[in-house]
Amino acid sequence: MSRAVILGRPVSGQFASDPSPWRKALVFAALPVALFAAVAVQLTVVNRLPLPGGTGPDLVLLLVTAVAVTTGPMTGLLTGFAGGLALDIAPPATHYAGEYALVFCVAGYLAARAAAASGASTGERNPWVELGVMAAATAAGEAGKAGLGLLLSDPDVTGPAIKHVLPGSILWDLLLTPFAFFLVSWVAGLARPVSERAPRPEFVGAQRLAAVFRAASAGAAPNLKLAGSGAKFTDERQARRVPKLRLADARSKSFARTDAAGSGIARPALSGRKAAKLNFAHSASALRSAGAGVTSLGRTPKLKFSGKSSAITPPRRQKGPGKGWIRAAGGRVPAAGSGTGGRASVPVAGRRKPSAGWLRTDAHRPTTVKRATPGKGWLRTSRRPRANWYSSGPSTRWVRRSRSKDRWRTRRRSLSGAVLSGVRDLLPSGDRR
């Protein structure tokens, strides 16, 4: 009741749209008065009401969280501490002084930080987000009161008591949350200048968020358009068009790879008005790395790949593209396993050419399996296949390289020492030193 009087005071004057200094001062002075009134009303009225559920709302907690989400962390912190301390030391309280001060100041601070973070990331104050934050903070504050009482082994705060009280009090608080929020945010809005009262997007935060989204989706969601983010995802239908590609080394394999990879990833890069000229020296994985780079940059660069730019995933079988037609399926097995996550179109392309593949029916099988069937060995090239993910084990050279150099050196030394000692053993004993 006294709160209503306080809240009514600022609007009763003949104020212009821009708040005068003493109007601001009035609103700021209303905060401690409102806090004091909330404590008094809580103790003398709310706690004495025989409300259903056996519990009642906590007006002070509601006021603290509402003030916190509508103002800022420092105000929330101070309001929470003051309100909690008032509840701690006002007469009927028998719990330890400082308990509610601790819980409320943490709740107010965190609520204000969460609301400020959401406001900074989206660039505008969303009242629904603030309301949600406030509700969560209020519930957390109620739980914190119970938890701290339990922690301090307060004889009143027992397990059955919490089970009896906590759900009801949270429910009451949530019921009153919207009213408290809109009341407090209206009063807080009176002290805010008009330009600030209108939601103004902050482009810095929005751009940062857009960049994060773009990097996270890696072009998987090109439809995503963030307001004010300055993204180049201008026209989505343009990107759908099959780009004109001029591939320098236009083998069927690399074409298939380009299509598969470009359909998902590299499309945003090609969404400019001009058809990008693509020059692939060797591999399709170069395109993949370029796609990732382009999406993170957010604009259309000139694409120029000369083989060495395959930074992300080095192509495994780029040395013999000449066999691409014949070994349409066989050459794909390691590549499909290593990079693109096994596109469905790739084995189909291999099966479409049985005329080339009939000689090598086992070509699509891993090398390890191939080694298990030596009967077809005469058809295979004399070169041993390179070790891949499917081969049984790494070569000795690979092992040697993987270990540290010193370790290999000591091993070599010990080996040579063993050989030498063996030779020494063979020598007549008289020659031993």
Place this chain on the structure above:
Amino acid sequence: MLIALLIVAVALITIDFRDGGTSGAHSIGGRIFGPVEHVGGDVTGWFRGGGSSSEVSALQQQNTALQLELAQSKVTGQQTAELNSLLKLTGKDRYRVVAASVIAAGGDYSDTVTISVGSADGITANETVLNGEGLVGTVVATSPTTATVQLATDASATVGIRMAGDGQIGALTGTANDFSGTAPLKLTLFSANATLKPGQELVTFGSVGGRPYVPGIPIGRITKVTTTPGSLTPTALVKPFADFTGLGVLGVVVSK
């Protein structure tokens, strides 16, 4: 700033924890908020009393005083002599009742109320509080103008009792239920041989010097016997005579 306030809060808790919940912070709070609660209590009392609150409260005070006299006189005959020898109880005119009205109530977890009299009126801690119906609680803290009463329904309240008929003694504890409902109290008798029946009445057993409870105050009636087979002591649920939901005017038993 956050860290500083957290440290202050933890320091307050520590000091209060060491002092057992009776540090100076509470008395400061009583000084600050006592007048505010007086005003609030007057306002709510006006709403509850419907205007003629002074007359009603005077009548209720008289009722309370008569109730106490009755309770004292009920301690009759042999029991009186027994108690006198036991408690050095000299007579019923040793006590006087200070009337007070409830002006504020505690939070969700504690069943406590603030009453409108304090140390300025001669109230000290550990004094029995009752109303016209029966025992209400005991004073746990005072400020100059207010006193905090721990109700018998509070989870940390324990009252020594005597069965009205057979004089068996036991202990009565609160069940942590809010005083918004008819919170039952838990009775535990000390004697394993005693039997409990629903409908039996309980009075306070009394303590040395009448603190925190003077003897003979009616408390309540057994509603349900919850003794389990094999348990050492008989237990029961007790419905208090006093209506804890609508506490208005209370009396504090002050030793003369």
